[in-house]
Amino acid sequence: MAGGCCGGCTDTPLPINKSWRRALLIALFLNASMFAVEAGAGVSVGSASLQADAIDFLGDSANYAISLSVAGMALRWRAGAAFLKGLTLFVAGIWVMANAGWMVMNSNHPPHPDAMGGIGLLVLAVNLACALILWTHRKGDANRRSVWICSRNDAIGNVAVVLAALGVFGTRSAWPDIAVAAILAMLGISGGVQIMRQSRVELTDNKSDISRHINV
Template sequence: MLADASIYGVALYAVGRSAKRKLQAAHLSGWLQLALALGVLSEVIRRFMFGSEPASTLMMCFGVIALIANATCLILIFKSKDDGAHMKASWIFSSNDVIANVGVILAGVLVAMTGSRYPDLVIGLLISGLVLHGAHRILKLKS
């Protein structure tokens, strides 16, 4: 949630500013998303190496709450997604969040069904790739 708040804070800072500042804000968001992707990846590696006991019910509950919050943000951003690089970055970030939330819920279901930690690790790896791809898309923005 800290990553979400940071990205939205950067986007809000850029509102009403020049196109150059909006692009700079978007690129800052891209770097923040890159840091998030690396953080997720390092957590997946840590859990793989040292073990983990994913709590499937907790994963699903937080996944649903986050999905509702992120889907709401995505709906709010929709009308303004083309109003500058900062809004495009927010759209990319929020879209990825919604996909990641569905992934967390799916991981929770699969962990509950199988009793294995591997669905959590595999989906965590996929989420880190998704976030990394989003960071790349944001950092490529030109306007």
């Protein structure tokens, strides 16, 4: 046995990357702020897509906080945190889909398209800023990749919200808003599955590496 996990084992803590932590802190602040803004606006104007996007902001804020807490830790902790984030994203997607279904059954009035469009453009600008900040960190382990996937999904979702506002304005119907909420839900579910799959692969590979190293 070659000294446990010393020397050659891949499951070792990493040096804390200061630029990574700084990017996460900025993204965490921006996402938490936009959750409060978009959630309030979504409820006040009766928009399912704004509420769906706000839930995504909340999930991202939690995800960035988790990423900060495991930054520099061993691979098994980073991969485990990524799995938790993927599960959170998956569950949030299911909730958004259920909320969109509820609005199909109970909503009789379309949301206000001007308010939807204004808030959508604001949060799009914020998410593009986050995407630029996190661009250089888009590759790496499941933990870092999960942060990039969240940022990417947010930007796509914000464009969709603006399009939904245009659709509501043109049709005077709530259906474009509900359809975009469903799309955002599917993005969340898909992104969550991707993150969980990669984190499980990393956890499995890490266990295999440790076992091989211990048995040397």
